[in-house]
Amino acid sequence: QMKRARWIAGAVVALVVAGGGVAAAAREAPQPARRYVTDDAGRALILHGFNTASSAKSTPDGLPELTEADVEREYQDMGTNFVRFLLQWRAVEPSPGTYDTKYLDKVAERIGWYRKRGYHVMLDMHQDLWGNGITPSKVAGNGAPQWATFMDGLPVATKLPTWEMYYLEPGVIRAFDHFWNTTGEHPELMDRYAKAWKAVADRFKDDPAVIGYDLMNEPWGGSVQAAAFETGPLATLYRRSIAEIRSVDPDSWIFLEPQAVGVNWGLPSALPAFDDPRSGPARIAFAPHLYPLPLDLGDDYTAGSKEWVDRTLGWWRDNILRTAERMKAPIVLGEFGLDMTRPGATDLVERILDVTDETAMGRAYWSRDDGPWGPYDKGKAGPLVEAYARPYPRAVGGVPLRVVYDEKAVKLTITFDANETGATEVYLPGKSFPNGGKASMGEATWDAAKRVLTVKTKTSGRLDLVITPR
Numbered sequence: 244q245m246k247r248a249r250w251i252a253g254a255v256v257a258l259v260v261a262g263g264g265v266a267a268a269a270r271e272a273p274q275p276a277r278r279y280v281t282d283d284a285g286r287a288l289i290l291h292g293f294n295t296a297s298s299a300k301s302t303p304d305g306l307p308e309l310t311e312a313d314v315e316r317e318y319q320d321m322g323t324n325f326v327r328f329l330l331q332w333r334a335v336e337p338s339p340g341t342y343d344t345k346y347l348d349k350v351a352e353r354i355g356w357y358r359k360r361g362y363h364v365m366l367d368m369h370q371d372l373w374g375n376g377i378t379p380s381k382v383a384g385n386g387a388p389q390w391a392t393f394m395d396g397l398p399v400a401t402k403l404p405t406w407e408m409y410y411l412e413p414g415v416i417r418a419f420d421h422f423w424n425t426t427g428e429h430p431e432l433m434d435r436y437a438k439a440w441k442a443v444a445d446r447f448k449d450d451p452a453v454i455g456y457d458l459m460n461e462p463w464g465g466s467v468q469a470a471a472f473e474t475g476p477l478a479t480l481y482r483r484s485i486a487e488i489r490s491v492d493p494d495s496w497i498f499l500e501p502q503a504v505g506v507n508w509g510l511p512s513a514l515p516a517f518d519d520p521r522s523g524p525a526r527i528a529f530a531p532h533l534y535p536l537p538l539d540l541g542d543d544y545t546a547g548s549k550e551w552v553d554r555t556l557g558w559w560r561d562n563i564l565r566t567a568e569r570m571k572a573p574i575v576l577g578e579f580g581l582d583m584t585r586p587g588a589t590d591l592v593e594r595i596l597d598v599t600d601e602t603a604m605g606r607a608y609w610s611r612d613d614g615p616w617g618p619y620d621k622g623k624a625g626p627l628v629e630a631y632a633r634p635y636p637r638a639v640g641g642v643p644l645r646v647v648y649d650e651k652a653v654k655l656t657i658t659f660d661a662n663e664t665g666a667t668e669v670y671l672p673g674k675s676f677p678n679g680g681k682a683s684m685g686e687a688t689w690d691a692a693k694r695v696l697t698v699k700t701k702t703s704g705r706l707d708l709v710i711t712p713r
């Protein structure tokens with residue numbers, strides 16, 4: 244019966260998505276704008292990594308279960324260069340206006356493990372369902388501290404068939420309504436959140452590994468939804484947080500997410516453009532998530548439903564590009580992922596990696612945790628390791644136009660408009676590039692320990708840099 248109910252719900256939502264998709268398809272398919280998150284030298288970065296880690300949602304200290312050896316293994320196996328590192332507001336600010344420097348020290352220690360290996364760290368103020376305090380037994384929810392949780396005695400079930408349904412519980416809606424000031428009774432909460440970001444930015448503004456801040460994970464508007472939410476209270480929170488961050492940190496990138504519901508599946512976001520009060524070009528990026536609806540409804544990326552998934556991927560791509568164009572922002576796909584034991588899972592990961600390559604998006608897989616979704620399950624490498632260990636340009640000395648990896652020919656082609664920002668660095672996995680790689684132009688240096696080929700090319704003109712095995 245439950246499955247039937249889910250199907251009916253899914254059919255309704257699929258019609259909405261189809262409607263959205265048809266409407267979107269009726270318009271000109273948008274082209275990637277070739278905007279990138281850049282490093283201090285101005286090189287375009289292709290961010291390729293994981294969310295680390297979901298375990299942070301429930302650990303008492305709000306830190307992910309992670310060792311430096313885990314970071315080393317990830318680098319050796321997959322050559323990633325990026326991590327979306329989960330923070331918890333409850334740990335940053337255990338009581339109003341008091342910031343836990345010991346927690347931030349422990350975060351800094353973990354960032355150090357990534358810094359040693361050349362990673363870029365995006366700090367994610369993570370929440371799901373508001374906070375751990377939405378149920379007395381803490382069975383669901385993470386992120387917000389207890390002192391910021393006001394449910395006015397409204398009920399929250401202690402057992403629901405799926406975790407997402409907690410978002411509809413009266414007590415959870417009320418907690419969000421107070422935070423967004425929809426009730427008008429707690430205007431201080433948004434300000435506290437923005438100032439918590441100021442405290443984090445003040446701590447990490449000079450850390451060369453910290454690329455920036457993902458202001459809120461999968462925002463949920465409570466009683467206010469869709470465009471009213473994204474252009475209303477969500478935009479207000481982002482503007483206030485940007486101002487607080489920029490009051491101490493002029494240079495880190497700021498990553499803004501749309502609302503999760505609908506947009507994760509392919510519906511358009513109404514997120515507006517945001518000013519960046521820094522001297523120099525804006526450093527504000529758009530950071531959506533991608534979870535194809537047919538998979539959320541229990542389908543696999545196989546047989547008949549593969550076509551549907553590909554259609555929703557097309558709508559998602561077009562709508563994300565339209566929002567990024569409105570924002571004049573580069574795109575980092577903050578989350579995508581699935582149970583890697585499902586049929587077609589590896590094909591879907593490879594398809595999504597191709598979409599991000601074609602559209603200049605960074606990407607962080609959900610998630611690094613041990614288990615059937617992750618690269619390792621009970622410590623054993625699964626199919627995701629090979630799929631994720633693909634050759635890619637970590638940094639490009641110019642503006643990339645196309646990145647195409649021809650697996651059969653073992654050939655990576657990077658087309659870019661060269662500039663004077665520096666050399667291009669390419670990660671080459673051991674499986675297809677056992678002895679490293681060679682470049683079709685410029686001066687190439689192979690670092691066998693890091694498995695990185697650094698290519699000094701001309702600093703002007705449109706170049707087609709082709710990398711093949713040495």
Ligand SMILES: CN(C)c1ccc(C(=O)NC[C@H]2N[C@H](CO)[C@@H](O)[C@@H]2O)cc1
Binds near residue numbers: 371461503
């Ligand atoms: C009803 N709402 C608001 C809702 C429903 C479903 C998701 C979701 O699947 N999210 C995908 C993944 N992202 C989180 C972590 O950010 C994971 O726990 C989810 O699997 C989000 C929100």
